[in-house]
Amino acid sequence: MGAKNVFLKNVKIRDEFWEKEMELIRTEVIPYQWEALHDRVEGAAPSYCIHNFEVAARRNRKIREEKGAYQPPVYTTTGFCVWPESLERVEERFYGFVFQDSDLYKWLEAVAYSLVWHPDERLTAMADEAIELICAAQQEDGYLDTFYIINDLDQRFTDLRDHHELYCFGHLAEAGVAYYRATGKDKLLKAACRFADCIMEHLGAEPGKKPGYPGHEIAEMALMELYEVTGEKKYLDLGAYFLNERGKRPYYFDREHEVPLGEKDAERYHYHQSHIPVREQREAVGHAVRGVYLYSGMADYARISGEEEMAEACRALFENIYTQKLYITGGIGGTHLGEAFSFPYDLPNDTAYAETCASIGLVFFARRMLQLEEKRQYADVMELALYNGVLAGMALDGKSFFYVNPLEVVPEACHKDERKFHVKPVRQKWFGCACCPPNLARMIGSIGSYVFTETDDTLFLNLYIGCEAVMRKAGSEATVVVESKFPWSGKVNVCVEGDGKAKWSVAFRIPQWSGWTQETAVEKVRRQLDREAQITARDGYVYVKKSWGKETICLDFPMKAMLVQANDRVRETEGQVAVKRGPVVYCLEEIDNGKDLHRIRILDHPEFQETWGMIQGNKIIEIEGKGAVRTALSTRELYQEYRSNGYEQKTLRWVPYYTWANRGEGEMRVFSRILEEK
């Protein structure tokens, strides 16, 4: 059941926009992060990630040598943020967050993708060195988490809710799979399998095992991947076990912790999405990254197992995000408290969390939904998140990062209003909790694997990213070349080359923003092909079935700036509109439009002008349009009788949202007030 994604190895990216990003990852981000993981970046918070592995590896060796003579140190209860005062005083102990290991795994995954795209001996050597280190830290029984290896192995698996062992395992497995697929080397994959086997010894339904599941999800989808790459059903079963146990009463986390969470029984486990069994979940709640990671695992399982009940839960959760909890930028997580989904339609612009990692997780979820059922909206969301909420997380030079991606920023408020301290007006270097930068690296590096999905007889073109792909279709090799200038032009040429012997389909997504109906799309394609082609459309895709020789189909999606409004129920954007062009959301910045952006009005017929511009060496399309600013009332009074003082015309300049805050600190707005013209 369901569709496969076309492996990265079979997709060669040939895309001006994304190649630039990938090159940035290869030449800037990955080397920078290697230094950061080694605590060698001046001015950045030390990671201690490699340090922890080194300590664990030395201790491991020592344990093997001294068998039992080793006394573990005093157990630190949480391990959060235990930084030494200076690098000179680093001791032989664990530092950083309990999930610090995962940064190295994410880095390795990014390296794997980068090597597929661009072989690099130095990078290979670095990665192999890291893998050696990781394996040196692994215990004889397969256990692999430096926090517990260093602190006290007897305490492992005692705090699944907060201590992220299974989260680190998940990232290890994803890195192992990626590195194996990229290089054919299976050392890390085998380490992941051994850790999975170790987990199975301790967790599960059998007597003597703990019926636990991860506090921070990811292991679920990682285990599905481990199953798919190894064919070992036990990994599928473990993933399914984690999904099935989640939300059962009595709560495992209550059995594990003497003091239960909070007081409101129904809501206290929202944060971990463990409040009710996953098949009953219909509303996306709690920590947004955890949420979409869980839903991704659920969607994988639904596809692999064919279970309709699970598929239905996935559909409902996606629908809930799509219709009630999604920022126009593809960001999710309306509140920084718990980095979480807020209640339906609560999408504040200035206090948004919209974590970069959460948008990345949404792409994971959307791709998996697409594998479950080929419906346009999943690809639409994937594209939206990629060009906006994800890319905004990284500076155009790849050297600084956002965790939080607000839609409205007044720097003074970020500096002076504690409610907005989580919102940064400029990107930061490496953080102590550095989840977003390496997540970005692995996301961008694997962009090629999001372009297509396929079934036996159909190739789905989901993202219009320039590339060359080879695959087997109807028994023989087929090649597809996509030429695209996305996201700046809607014109796409797709050249399909087959051996002409059997019929199979290519399905092209009709982006919602194009405004094309299915009929329009069918008609546009029909004109370009001979009568033999069967052209149909459903769920936002045009299906072209034929025996392919070498044919080129040209799609010319209308891509023009437009005003977008949110649903009436979204309080925070009432009376306001945003500017979007194709998949790209735009914003107003102070540097282009002056201070006090709140006073700006967009005219309802803004007569947009689109021109090429440049931000920090990056070619972009910028947009100008007609706007107005309310004429200032020169008065010291805070309040006075209302009178319409009129408006002054003002030309507004919008730049892509993902490029904001690359030209210094200033105000920014995605949504601005609309002024209906008389």
Added chain:
Amino acid sequence: MGAKNVFLKNVKIRDEFWEKEMELIRTEVIPYQWEALHDRVEGAAPSYCIHNFEVAARRNRKIREEKGAYQPPVYTTTGFCVWPESLERVEERFYGFVFQDSDLYKWLEAVAYSLVWHPDERLTAMADEAIELICAAQQEDGYLDTFYIINDLDQRFTDLRDHHELYCFGHLAEAGVAYYRATGKDKLLKAACRFADCIMEHLGAEPGKKPGYPGHEIAEMALMELYEVTGEKKYLDLGAYFLNERGKRPYYFDREHEVPLGEKDAERYHYHQSHIPVREQREAVGHAVRGVYLYSGMADYARISGEEEMAEACRALFENIYTQKLYITGGIGGTHLGEAFSFPYDLPNDTAYAETCASIGLVFFARRMLQLEEKRQYADVMELALYNGVLAGMALDGKSFFYVNPLEVVPEACHKDERKFHVKPVRQKWFGCACCPPNLARMIGSIGSYVFTETDDTLFLNLYIGCEAVMRKAGSEATVVVESKFPWSGKVNVCVEGDGKAKWSVAFRIPQWSGWTQETAVEKVRRQLDREAQITARDGYVYVKKSWGKETICLDFPMKAMLVQANDRVRETEGQVAVKRGPVVYCLEEIDNGKDLHRIRILDHPEFQETWGMIQGNKIIEIEGKGAVRTALSTRELYQEYRSNGYEQKTLRWVPYYTWANRGEGEMRVFSRILEEK
């Protein structure tokens, strides 16, 4: 220098609106609070206030009896919120907040005012009983704070920053002065003086004393009152000392605490207004109640001492609040973090703090500014706060209270969004930290003392509240009778009766909301008087100087509903307007206007209709006007291309802001979007 206020005893309130409120205080609030202070109100958080005094009194007796044999219990470091699990398990120790004593003092102050207005034997007996108890707890050296008496007297005056001894002293002194003025009984006043003397033994510039000052201000203004009622200059000096030491480097609070506050040197003492010397302060910052209490003490001192530098600081601070930090309701404190002033023009409606106590404190400050210089804006602010931000703090039945007075409420957000957990959609009964209810009781009970201020030859009529006042003017007795239907009608009759022998002035405030210029006001008054009267105007007051026989002046201030807008720099109200009628701010409630108030538009020519209405037995003027609601777009999509879908006409109904949330839980808005008509 400056004006006196006319003592409450000389002003008999005869005002339908305020008498109802005062009767509520007398018959509901004061008896309810007496029960609450005794922990006898079911469903309300226990106060332990009387309990603490009783424990302290018993311990005091014991100490006297056993001289030295008594061993203090283990010192609890903060004393905050140490509640026993149930009333049955109350032990012989201190419970509640460190400032719990102040609740009884505020209650006594309210009783004093109530007795002036309405003698009541039962209430007198209750108050005398309370005073006996307080005095029984007082130490031989005058010390009087049950937290330290119960816990460890050796620790007193060691934590002026956080432990509120001087705050409790301040309320004791205010209660003592009020009870003395009301009843002539000086037992409590003397207790306050003895405590002040004790404080002087420990704090001050002399060797061996601590150069400290209060963490929570109020002692400053209380000492000025103690000076004015006793004539003892030492109390003035102590108050001045507290003012003078505040903000000096090195910070006393740093000397007192081993760990300094925060890191940003310049900002860390904003919370206590102790960041810089008071004479240099120009921006209202930090905890709003503390702020206005301090500024009140500064204004008192400026008036008494005639010091221009201090007066200038007071003017600047008032101006800063008035032009940058004041809600339209007279609320202050834009953020719940620190219950504090936010940065200039940051006045969020939905996360406002706008504590009831802060509005009360603003009335204190404004009245004192008025005594310093007779300018209309101080009285305007006093009136605004009283009819809106202060009264909103109490339910119409006097049985429940708001701490926080938001300008926009969506109950779902208050229940589900942690950022708004401080905002309650319905009033609560007694709180553990019960500062607001007794503060309301003393404010309303003393409303008569805010009507007038006077100098030797001028009586200022600041608030148009119906009353009869007697005073000496130009050597003989004069009577002024004010007939008013405020806040519902702008028509006021002022009957002045003198002996006709000497000339003196009555100055009438011209409310800003009336729209009258000084010229208009002079003209209106001139028509009613003979040629002998000298009629002038300055700073928003009309001065009528004559030898008064018995004359009545009728003022008929235009009082009609109008739309009000905030300054351009207030981001949160951009494009929105509020409705105000005279001094009363109005709001829209869900019960009258349906759900989703955010979708409502007010037309710029709303053609207001004003009619009498009734809310919970209270006669009010309600307002109807033309509005519109954006036609709903029936779509599941969160975002779609903008199109003006038109508006549906809707008649809107506004009720006075202070009456909101008296008819169940629902949405509320003060500001709504304006729709400029074409």
